[in-house]
Amino acid sequence: MSASGGTRVVVVQEALLSKNKVFSEQNRSMFDAEGCLVLNILSSPGAGKTTLLERTLADLAGTVRMGVIVGDLATDNDARRLQSSGAPVVQITTQDICHLDAAMVQRAVHELPRPLPEILFIENVGNLVCPASFDLGEHCRVALMSVTEGEDKPIKYPLLFSTADLVLVTKADIAAAAGFDRDLAMRNLMAAAPHADVIELSARTGDGMEMWYDWLRNRQRKRGTDGDTQRRGAGVP
Amino acid sequence: MHELSIMENILEIAARHAQASEAAKIHRISLRIGEMSGVSLEALEFAFDVLSKDTMAEGAELVVETVPARCTCEACGTTYEPSDILAGCPSCGGYRSTLLQGRELELVSMEVS
Numbered sequence: 001m002s003a004s005g006g007t008r009v010v011v012v013q014e015a016l017l018s019k020n021k022v023f024s025e026q027n028r029s030m031f032d033a034e035g036c037l038v039l040n041i042l043s044s045p046g047a048g049k050t051t052l053l054e055r056t057l058a059d060l061a062g063t064v065r066m067g068v069i070v071g072d073l074a075t076d077n078d079a080r081r082l083q084s085s086g087a088p089v090v091q092i093t094t095q096d097i098c099h100l101d102a103a104m105v106q107r108a109v110h111e112l113p114r115p116l117p118e119i120l121f122i123e124n125v126g127n128l129v130c131p132a133s134f135d136l137g138e139h140c141r142v143a144l145m146s147v148t149e150g151e152d153k154p155i156k157y158p159l160l161f162s163t164a165d166l167v168l169v170t171k172a173d174i175a176a177a178a179g180f181d182r183d184l185a186m187r188n189l190m191a192a193a194p195h196a197d198v199i200e201l202s203a204r205t206g207d208g209m210e211m212w213y214d215w216l217r218n219r220q221r222k223r224g225t226d227g228d229t230q231r232r233g234a235g236v237p
Numbered sequence: 238m239h240e241l242s243i244m245e246n247i248l249e250i251a252a253r254h255a256q257a258s259e260a261a262k263i264h265r266i267s268l269r270i271g272e273m274s275g276v277s278l279e280a281l282e283f284a285f286d287v288l289s290k291d292t293m294a295e296g297a298e299l300v301v302e303t304v305p306a307r308c309t310c311e312a313c314g315t316t317y318e319p320s321d322i323l324a325g326c327p328s329c330g331g332y333r334s335t336l337l338q339g340r341e342l343e344l345v346s347m348e349v350s
Contacts, residue, residue, distance in 0.1 A: 007265075007348045008258075008260075008349060009346055009347070010255070010258050010260070010346060010347045010349055012250065012251070012344045012346055012347060013345060013346070014343065014344050016268075016343060016344060017242075017243065019246065098239060099242075129239070129275070133239055133275045134239070158323055159273065159275040159322065162322060191323045192322070194333040195333060
């Protein structure tokens with residue numbers, strides 16, 4: 001094909017982030033082959049991802065083998081907090097990258113002891129925008145929103161919430177003190193995350209944690225039997 | 238700023254195709270970006286300016302075709318173009334829908350010499 005001024009047109013028709021798609025599919029096949037249920041945990045900074053996982057690792061220790069991959073821009077503070085549980089924890093320090101991608105996760109998985117855990121939590125970088133676009137090869141996406149963040153988080157960051165399989169409303173013990181309008185939050189979640197289950201909990205008091213554990217056990221039983229992955233990842237229609 | 242990662246990917250693909258067709262300079266890059274891909278065009282253009290410096294794509298024109306979102310209502314089967322990601326079905330008001338298009342991220346073509 002030719003174009004004006006001595007230039008010519010090259011037809012490319014290549015999907016962007018296709019590299020991420022290759023890695024995420026490799027990851028998912030590896031997780032499936034090893035019977036490892038993988039959850040991508042997403043939220044803004046400070047919504048309580050690490051506290052939730054600390055409590056989960058402690059409460060479920062001895063009943064199921066768990067592991068964590070934790071992404072942060074800098075520091076290994078979160079990894080050190082989580083390591084006290086005895087579960088294997090691999091830290092990814094992304095330097096200045098605002099999200100985890102499937103290749104980073106693949107490298108981190110190779111640092112985990114074998115066999116892989118029965119449940120692997122991937123604590124993403126605290127960010128409600130960029131991580132939404134990157135499929136890591138997970139089976140479920142879990143989005144956290146804390147009662148202190150305001151009820152409109154789901155409608156301000158609809159892409160992330162619309163791809164969630166579960167929304168955990170965290171810090172429920174201080175909902176009243178934070179002036180949290182529960183009805184409004186639930187309406188917003190219904191609009192932004194119509195496919196997601198919603199559980200309200202407090203990792204500090206333990207309220208609601210049993211529902212989260214039931215959800216996890218249920219997902220473990222259902223693993224591989226539903227189409228969880230169909231809404232994943234921008235650019236991979 | 239995941240637009241930086243996306244732009245890195247765009248320039249990688251562009252350079253590979255330019256080399257394959259023995260081009261020395263990229264004049265134009267045409268993209269298709271879905272309305273619901275979560276990509277900010279402004280951030281993408283900024284990333285382009287930064288990352289294309291001193292490459293064969295420096296100074297090239299970035300042309301973006303936006304692909305509107307279209308989805309099918311899971312309750313009543315109506316197919317519609319939502320005005321935004323939070324819009325319900327115009328027929329029944331339901332929120333559960335399956336996206337048919339709108340998440341595209343594609344490098345369509347380039348003009349080179």
